[in-house]
Amino acid sequence: HVPFQNARLTMQLYRVKSKNLNVLAEFEKSKRKDAASFVVIGHVDHGKSTLMGRLLYDLKVIDQRSIDKLRKEATNIGKSSFALAWVMDSTSEERERGVTVDIATNYFETEKTKFTILDAPGHRDFIPNMIAGASQADFAVLVIDASTNSFESGLRGQTKEHALLVRSMGVQRLIIAVNKMDLAGWSQDRFIEIEQQMSAFLTSAGFQAKNITFIPCAGLTGENIVRKVTKDKMPWYTGHTLVEELEGSEPAKRAIEQPLRLSIADVFRGGITNPLSVSGRVDAGSLQVGEQIIAMPSGEKAHIKGIEVDQEPAEWAVAGQIATLHLTGIDEAHLRIGDIICSSANPIKNTKAFTTKLLAFEHVMPMYVDVHRGRLHVPGKITQMLAVLDKSSGEVTKKKPRVVQPGSVARVRVELETAIPLEAPGRIVLRNQGQTVAAGLLESAE
Numbered sequence: 036h037v038p039f040q041n042a043r044l045t046m047q048l049y050r051v052k053s054k055n056l057n058v059l060a061e062f063e064k065s066k067r068k069d070a071a072s073f074v075v076i077g078h079v080d081h082g083k084s085t086l087m088g089r090l091l092y093d094l095k096v097i098d099q100r101s102i103d104k105l106r107k108e109a110t111n112i113g114k115s116s117f118a119l120a121w122v123m124d125s126t127s128e129e130r131e132r133g134v135t136v137d138i139a140t141n142y143f144e145t146e147k148t149k150f151t152i153l154d155a156p157g158h159r160d161f162i163p164n165m166i167a168g169a170s171q172a173d174f175a176v177l178v179i180d181a182s183t184n185s186f187e188s189g190l191r192g193q194t195k196e197h198a199l200l201v202r203s204m205g206v207q208r209l210i211i212a213v214n215k216m217d218l219a220g221w222s223q224d225r226f227i228e229i230e231q232q233m234s235a236f237l238t239s240a241g242f243q244a245k246n247i248t249f250i251p252c253a254g255l256t257g258e259n260i261v262r263k264v265t266k267d268k269m270p271w272y273t274g275h276t277l278v279e280e281l282e283g284s285e286p287a288k289r290a291i292e293q294p295l296r297l298s299i300a301d302v303f304r305g306g307i308t309n310p311l312s313v314s315g316r317v318d319a320g321s322l323q324v325g326e327q328i329i330a331m332p333s334g335e336k337a338h339i340k341g342i343e344v345d346q347e348p349a350e351w352a353v354a355g356q357i358a359t360l361h362l363t364g365i366d367e368a369h370l371r372i373g374d375i376i377c378s379s380a381n382p383i384k385n386t387k388a389f390t391t392k393l394l395a396f397e398h399v400m401p402m403y404v405d406v407h408r409g410r411l412h413v414p415g416k417i418t419q420m421l422a423v424l425d426k427s428s429g430e431v432t433k434k435k436p437r438v439v440q441p442g443s444v445a446r447v448r449v450e451l452e453t454a455i456p457l458e459a460p461g462r463i464v465l466r467n468q469g470q471t472v473a474a475g476l477l478e479s480a481e
């Protein structure tokens with residue numbers, strides 16, 4: 036764990052009492068860059084990892100020597116074009132299979148913004164990981180393979196499903212990388228064809244036209260990622276590169292003034308001086324050293340002894356940042372991945388039943404489902420089919436349906452086997468036997 040490196044330093048600096056800072060004022064004062072995180076989605080093999088590897092390479096986040104080493108390894112096993120993808124796929128198992136398995140988190144920064152890439156895998160089985168990524172993302176980059184037949188098979192595969200999933204996780208802004216343009220002969224006709232088909236689908240899925248942008252590019256060779264494409268290839272394109280577009284994407288408004296919520300992505304021990312630490316994204320509110328927090332669902336209290344943001348000791352952290360907290364006064368047994376660190380004055384409640392407005396991917400009826408909230412998931416059951424809703428207005432079009440068709444929006448009641456921390460308007464996903472059945476927005480928790 037990288038956070039370990041600073042653990043001792045943090046303890047030295049922060050063996051101090053709470054300073055009772057006005058965190059909001061401190062945040063305004065600090066001339067921190069904007070922080071934004073995005074998830075990368077798209078059908079398997081459409082080039083997500085390669086594209087992100089190229090981005091990191093051209094921004095000089097990874098050095099020439101590392102990429103040369105990866106190139107050599109890749110060539111040795113006869114897959115030289117995979118070197119860039121391996122920048123993201125960090126474990127050797129993934130390398131051998133050439134598939135991104137878990138969310139690899141990577142950071143990079145441009146002049147204006149610090150970015151976190153939450154790399155999402157392309158395989159159907161790995162959708163729970165994608166949900167975890169999307170629930171933290173400010174926006175999404177959808178990678179589409181423009182070459183003959185690939186775009187079309189992606190449409191029948193995960194291209195649409197992923198777009199629907201991130202939309203239902205609350206992601207509003209989508210950058211579409213129309214990738215592998217080299218294989219599509221840099222053709223404007225092909226680009227327009229993909230743009231038109233995808234726009235029609237995405238607007239029907241609830242994305243606003245002003246929030247979607249298409250960029251023709253090639254991750255493998257680097258056109259329009261950091262470097263603009265040359266005139267001989269795409270004289271017809273005068274728009275942004277991917278990086279310019281990322282920079283222009285305003286991070287979603289941050290819920291800094293709301294009560295603290297931090298979803299735990301990792302729990303670890305850092306030696307005697309630093310017994311227990313958690314890390315994760317601050318979804319809402321703010322926190323500071325010395326403060327008391329409460330972990331849910333256990334309801335156990337703890338004190339924040341130290342904070343790290345971007346691997347540096349910090350006195351405070353706010354919504355949108357990914358932070359590591361060093362805690363005292365709590366046992367490891369009460370902190371699990373997926374749990375939520377809350378302000379002790381206003382904790383999230385544990386819930387055993389809720390009403391949700393959902394977008395159905397499969398037929399929805401009274402049935403057993405796994406309810407996913409970020410990395411947390413518990414078994415449950417759809418107990419009441421309340422209504423089918425109009426997709427855009429949200430008005431009831433049919434009461435008490437027996438079945439909800441894929442693609443429809445509905446309101447249902449769900450009961451859980453064990454109580455988990457949930458609150459409106461949280462995002463949840465319902466799965467059944469490895470399939471994503473629906474994704475929803477919590478309307479009320481009981």
Ligand SMILES: Nc1nc2c(ncn2[C@@H]2O[C@H](COP(=O)(O)OP(=O)(O)OP(=O)(O)O)[C@@H](O)[C@H]2O)c(=O)[nH]1
Nearest residue numbers: 080081082083084085116134135157215253254255
């Ligand atoms: N010609 C061409 N090939 C590309 C381009 N981008 C990626 N590829 C190739 O497409 C294949 C798949 O690329 P990956 O980056 O592994 O795809 P992915 O979407 O990350 O795949 P998963 O992680 O398995 O979901 C590799 O052989 C890449 O070299 C491109 O712009 N042009």
